[in-house]
Amino acid sequence: KAGVTQTPRYLIKTRGQQVTLSCSPISGHRSVSWYQQTPGQGLQFLFEYFSETQRNKGNFPGRFSGRQFSNSRSEMNVSTLELGDSALYLCASSYVGSGSPLHFGNGTRLTVT
Amino acid sequence: GDSVTQMEGPVTLSEEAFLTINCTYTATGYPSLFWYVQYPGEGLQLLLKATKADDKGSNKGFEATYRKETTSFHLEKGSVQVSDSAVYFCAPRGGSQGNLIFGKGTKLSVKP
Numbered sequence: 146k147a148g149v150t151q152t153p154r155y156l157i158k159t160r161g162q163q164v165t166l167s168c169s170p171i172s173g174h175r176s177v178s179w180y181q182q183t184p185g186q187g188l189q190f191l192f193e194y195f196s197e198t199q200r201n202k203g204n205f206p207g208r209f210s211g212r213q214f215s216n217s218r219s220e221m222n223v224s225t226l227e228l229g230d231s232a233l234y235l236c237a238s239s240y241v242g243s244g245s246p247l248h249f250g251n252g253t254r255l256t257v258t
Numbered sequence: 259g260d261s262v263t264q265m266e267g268p269v270t271l272s273e274e275a276f277l278t279i280n281c282t283y284t285a286t287g288y289p290s291l292f293w294y295v296q297y298p299g300e301g302l303q304l305l306l307k308a309t310k311a312d313d314k315g316s317n318k319g320f321e322a323t324y325r326k327e328t329t330s331f332h333l334e335k336g337s338v339q340v341s342d343s344a345v346y347f348c349a350p351r352g353g354s355q356g357n358l359i360f361g362k363g364t365k366l367s368v369k370p
Contacts, residue, residue: 149301178357188347188360201357235301243352244290244309249301 146171149250151236157256163224166253170217170238176200177219178247179211182233191234194219195241223255231257260285264348264361271338271368279333279364281322281348289352291315291324291331296345296363305333305346338368 150169158164170177178201179191190203194213211221217238223230233254237247265280283289290309294302306315311326322333331348345365349358 151301180360187362190357190359193357203357237302237358243356244307246292246304246307247302247351247358248304249294251299251301 149236149238149248151234151250151253153253154251155254155256157258158226159258160226160228162226163222164226164255165220165222166234166236166255168219168221168236168238168250170219170236171248174238174240174248175217176239176241176245177213177217178237178239179219179221180235180237181205182235182252183231188235191221226257228257231255260289260350260359262348262350262359262361264346264364266362266364267345268365268367271366273340273368273370274337275368277333277335277338277342277366279346279348279366280330281332281361282328282330283348283350283359284329285350285352285359287352289350291322292349292351292358293320293322293331293333294347294349294360296347298344302347338366340368340370342366343368 176195178193193201213219233252235252237249239245262283292307293305295305306317308315308324314323345363348361351358
């Protein structure tokens with residue numbers, strides 16, 4: 146089975162721009178979660194989608210949004226980028242249920258200048 | 259809300275030394291517990307899991323036991339190798355929030 150695929154792998158943007166990151170989950174996984182990883186804050190939960198609906202959301206401003214398509218692929222969007230948005234963004238997919246582990250992609254490294 | 263506390267790193271060990279990384283959590287309900295490992299430049303990989311009290315998760319020589327009475331899930335390995343050098347994350351899932359809650363991670367360096 147192919148793993149979780151995130152594109153692009155690296156991205157450089159300037160302040161004020163917007164960005165869209167893409168995630169293709171493992172086949173059969175219908176839940177997709179997004180995390181932001183920074184050296185200072187560690188891993189922080191952004192949101193989770195299941196069946197095209199946002200099920201859970203972390204404490205991030207409204208500039209961070211996401212969506213999920215009928216094939217379970219997901220995108221996240223960050224508008225009006227700030228320097229502090231520079232981070233590794235990780236996508237993870239899983240089956241539903243707290244006992245199901247999340248399977249992570251290798252992430253998208255976003256640098257905002 | 260739910261939270262997890264991991265021992266602060268970095269941890270530096272010699273090859274074949276014994277490893278313990280402490281992890282305690284607070285969560286409502288009955289979370290499942292996971293350990294993830296992150297190698298440089300990569301995403302997180304599942305190392306092991308336990309879904310109920312007294313369950314022992316194990317993989318690649320690593321072990322952790324779900325201790326409900328002490329709300330702990332300490333990671334152990336009897337003999338570490340240089341290739342075990344990575345950052346390790348403890349993460350409960352479930353409880354009041356449903357998503358994975360990560361600790362700050364413990365960086366392990368193993369010297370030959």
